Amino acid sequence: MTRAGREPVTAGHLGMWLAVTFGLCMITGLISHGIQHPPGWFHWPSRPVNLYRVTQGVHVISGIAAIPLLAAKLWSVAPKLFERPVVRSLPHLLERLSLLVLVTSASFELLTGLFNIAQNYPWNFYFPQVHFAVGWIAVGSLLLHAAVKIPVFRRALGEPREPAAQRGPGRLVSRRGFLGVTALSVGTAVTVTAGMTVPWLREVAVLGTRSRLGAQGLPVNRTAAAAGVLDSAQDTGWRLEVRGPRGVRTFSLPELESFTQFTAELPIACVEGWSQQAVWSGVRLADVLRAVGAPADAQVRVSSLEAAGPYSSSVVAPTHAADPLTLLALRLGGEPLHPDHGFPCRLIAPNRPGVMQTKWLRRVEVL
Template sequence: MEEEPTKGQPRSRSAAHDERVTARIGLWLAISFGLCFATGLLSHLIQHPPSWFTWPSRPVWLYRVTQGTHVISGIASIPLLLAKLWSVYPKLFERPVVRSVPHAVERLSILVLSASVFFELTTGLLNVAQNYPWNFYFPTVHYAVAWIAVGSLLVHIAVKLPVVRRALERTTDRKPEPKTTSGLSRRGFLRTTLLSTGAAVLATAGATVPWLRDVSVLSWRSDNGPQGVPVNRTAAAAGVLTSARDPEWRLEVVTSAATRSFTLAELRALPQTTAELPIACVEGWSANATWTGVALPDLLRATGAAPGVTVKVTSLENRGLYSRSTVPGEHTADPLTLLALDLNGGELDLDHGYPCRIIAPNRPGVLQTKWVRRLEVVA
C-alpha cells in the first residue's frame, strides 16, 4: 500500500523522494564526505603540526594517496549532495514548520549541514581550479567550516538514526516497487546517482591517478608545465626573477657552530643523489619526477650538523605564506630528502625553484620550498 504523505507536505509520488532513497544516498554521502574530512584534517596536521603529531617520510607516495583521496572524495560528494537534496526537498514545505523540539533540532541540523557542506564542496572545487572569488584566507575558513559540517552531520545522524535504520531495513524488501506517476524508480534513481558520481570521479581523478589521465577529460595540471611537472606559483608571481638569477647568489647554512655559504658550483661539487619522487599538491594533482641534488643529510654533515635535526628553510621570495617552511627531523634524516638542483635530467627551471629547492618524500607541495637561500638548524 502506498504511504500517505506527511500532513501539510505536498503529495509527491516520485520514487526519488522515498525515504529509502534518501537513506541510501545519505549513507553514501556520509562515507564520501567523512573520508574527505578525515584526509583533509590529515593534510592540515601535516602543514600545521601540533607538538604531538608526527608524519613519516616513507612510503614516499603516502601523501599523494591521502590528498588525492581528499579531492576525489570531495568531488564524489557533489553529485551525492545534489541527489540527497533533491530527494528531501518536499520536506522543506512541510507544515507546521516546527512540530516539536526534536523536529526543530532536526530542521536546524539540516539547514546548518546543507549550508556548510555546500560551502565546503563549492570552495574546495574552486580551490582545485585555483579560482578564489573571495577575500578570506581559504585554508583557515575551509578548516573551520569543515568542523561545523561534521558537527552538524553527527547531530543530523543522531536525530534521524531511527528513520535511517528503518529505511535501510526496508531496502531488503524485494517486492515490486509501486508504480509512480512520473520519474525514475527508486533503483533507477539510485543507479543514476551512482553513475553520475562515478562519471564525476572518472573525469577528474587523472589529476592524481596517472593511468586515468587519458580518460579523465576534466583533470587539471596532471603533467603540464616546464620539465613535465606542473607549476602553481611561478618565479614572476613570487618576485624572484632577478634574485634567483643573481650570480652572487649563495646558499647559507646556519648551524649552532657556524654559518657556511655555498655557491651553485660548490653545491654541484658535493656528492649528488638522484631519486624518483612524486610531488603532490594540496589541490589534488600529483606528478612523478626524477630529482637530482645534494641529499640533506649529506649537506648537514658537511656543515658539522647531524641529520635528524629540525631545519628551517627560507626562500628568496620575500612575501607569501609559503616562502618559509620547516623540515622535521624525520625528513632531514632521510637520504631521499634533497636540496634539488636538477629535474628530469635538466637544470631546474626557474619556475621550479632554480637555483635550488627542497624536495622531500611524502610532503605536501606547498612545503617543498623553492628558490632556497637559507637553511637554519634549529634543533
C-alpha cells in the same frame, strides 16, 4: 505515489554514501592540515614516499564524489524542507537546525574546494583556515543530524524493494534507477577529475585542472615571475646560506654541485589534488647539515627568495631532514631546474605536500 528519488529508503541510502565520502574527505583533510600545521603530538613519516599523494588524492576525489551525492540527497528530501508546521517538537527543531547548518556548511566546503582545485579565489578570506574551520562545523552538524535521524534511517533502510508493478503511471524511473543515475553521476565526476592523481586515468581527466604538463614535463602552480624571484633566482651571485651549530656557511651553485650528487624518483603532490612523479638530482640535505655541525635529529627551516607569502618557508621535521631521499635539488629529469621549478635550488622530500617543497632556496637553518 512519491516521485522517484523521494522515498525515505532512497534518502537513507544517499545519506550513507554521503557519510562515507564526507568521512573520507574529513579524515584526509585533517591529515593534510596536520602536516602543514602540526600540533605537538602529530608525527608524519617520510615513508612510504607516495602516502601523501594517496591521502590528498582521496581527499579531493571524495569531495568531488560528494557533490552529485549532495545534490541527489537534497532532491530526495526537498518536500520535507517545506513541511508545516515548521517546528513540531524539540527533536524536530534540532533536526531542522542541524540540517540547515549541514547543507550550508557542506555546500560551502564543496564549492570552495572546487575553486581551490582550480586555484581561483574570488573571496577575501584565507582559504585553508576557513575551509578547515567550516569542515568541523559540517562534521558536527552531520553527527547531530545523524543522531536525531537514526530511527528514521533504520526504518527506511529496512523497507523492502519496490516491485516494478507498484511504480504507478507517473513514475519514469524506479528507486533503483534513481540511485543508479546518481551512482553514474558520481562515477563520471570522479573519472574526469581523478587523473590529476591516478596516472592511468590522466588521458580521460578532461576536468583535471593540473593534468597538463608544464616546464620540464611537470605542472607548475606558481611561476618564478609570479613569485617575483625571476631576477634574484638567476643572479650569478646567488648563495645558499646554511646556519648550524658551527656557524654560518654559504654555498654557491658550483659548490653545491661539488657535493656527492644523488638521484631520487619522488612525486610532487599538491593540496589541490594533482600529483606527478619526477626524477630529481642534487645534494642530500643531511650532507649539507653535517657541514655545519647539525645533529642527526635536527629540525630545519628552509626559506625561499620569495620574501612574502604563507609558503615562503617551511619546517623540515627531523625524520624528513635525515631521510637520504630528502634533497636540495639542482636538477629535474637530468637537466638544471627551470626557474619555475625552483632554480637554482629547491627542497624535495618524500611524503610532503607540494606547498612545503620550498622553491628558490636562500637559507637553511637548524632550529
